[in-house]
Amino acid sequence: AKEQWQDEELLEWRRQKTKEQWTPEFRAKRREALDKTYYRKTLEALHKVYQSSGFIDLELYDIYRRREKDKSMLKFETFYNRYFEGDEFLARDAIRNYNHRVVSIEPLTERRDVYDIEVPNTHNFALASGVFIHNSAKQGRDRRFQAILPLRGKIINIEKTDDAKIYKNNEIQSMITALGLGIKGDEFDAAQLRYHKIIIMTDADVDGAHIRTLLLTFFYRYQRALVDQGYIYIACPPLYKVERGRNHYYCYSDRELTQLVQNEFPGNANYTIQRFKGLGEMMPVQLWDTTMNPDTRTLKRVEIEDAAEADRIFTVLMGDRVAPRREFIETYGPKLKITDLDI
Structure with a gap:
């Protein structure tokens, strides 16, 4: 073999055969195979790091x-x-959702709709059965100017958590990455902000209010500039849908519902009232018409009139000291006529 490698005639023959082999089609196939290898090995390694550390630790x-x-x-x-057209958030989402496994198989006695999470360049997998808020919102939105970031439940209460845990929290990481910001307030640069209307859209119940408060606490403590410059909004979804004949009405409070029934309907009118337990109960068209359509929706801009008082209230209601919070509830609960209290 060593002697043959010294044979110039044989080497020239081999060079010609290599040129014949490396056609544009062969190069394209080889490039595709290499891309798949690079993608798979990188994704597997990043997911392995994510599993071992609990977050996507790029240094590790x-x-x-x-x-x-x-x-x-x-x-x-x-x-x-x-592989993700420069979108770091989509890449992080793919890493977290890579290689999910079947936990259990349960037979169903009734037919249900099933929606998949869409993760580019990975296999879709069924999250569960039923209509979920981020699926309804994703289907109902206007993709030209609206983006949906689904948060999986409640984020951590940053008022009771040290910085190390906050930086490692996946939901907060996803949120900061999606907005294009750093984790610390002093790193805020409006030029890097990807969206200038950050709308918190949660269920109109106690749990939804809790999630909204946790998000507002994070923005107030770690991204104060977003609040001060008017980028944070709260969506106002309806509580009720009233149907009478072919007409339907949306009511955003108990007072609106009472006024509608008393002032608009005759005493013997037949009508039905649907109480929305959550945004996930709405069809995409309903969610668009009532909560997401800029022409018909109602938004509340989050503003701070008294920074010192806001700071005190966040500390009292979200901090780890129980006594001040109990005193606040006992003092103001009767005045505000609080009926739903998440204890």
Whole structure:
């Protein structure tokens, strides 16, 4: 073999055969195969880091990549630029949702709608059965100017949590990445902000109010400039849908419902009232018409008139001291006629 490698005639023949082999079609197939390898190995390694540390630790990933000396593991920036069109949030979502496993199989006695989470470049998987708020919102939105970030339940209460845990929280990481901001308020740069209307859309119940308060606490403490400059809004979904004949009406409070029935309907009128338990009960068209359509929706802009008082209230209601919170509820509860209290 060594002698043959010294044969110029044989080497020339081999060079010609290689040129014949490397056609544009062959190069394209090889590029595609390499891309799949780079994507799979990088995604697997990042997901492995995510599982071991509980969050997408890029420093740990770089250490792992250098230790393995595997050139098919790409830098994270290269990874999301090449495969996710530069969208870091979509890349992080794909990493977290990679390689999910079947936990259980349960037979159903009734037919239900099933919606998939859409993760680019990965296999879709069924989250559960039924209509979920982020699916209704995703289907009902205007994709030209509206983006949906589904948060999986309640974020951590940053008023009771140290900075290390806040930085590692996946929901907060996703939110900051989607907005294009840093985690610290002093890093705020309006030029980097990807959306100038950040709308908190939660159910109109106690749990929804709690989630909204947790989000407002985070924005107030860590992204105060967003609040001060008027970027934070609260969506106002309806509580009731009233149907009478072919007409229907949406009511946003108990007072509106009472006024509608008393002032608009005759005493013997037949009508039905639907109480929305959550946004997920609405069909996409309903959610668009009532809560997301800029021409018909109602938004509340979050503003701070008294910063010192706002700071005190956040500390009292969201802090780890129970006594001041109990005193506040006992003092103001009767005056505000609080009937629904999440204890």
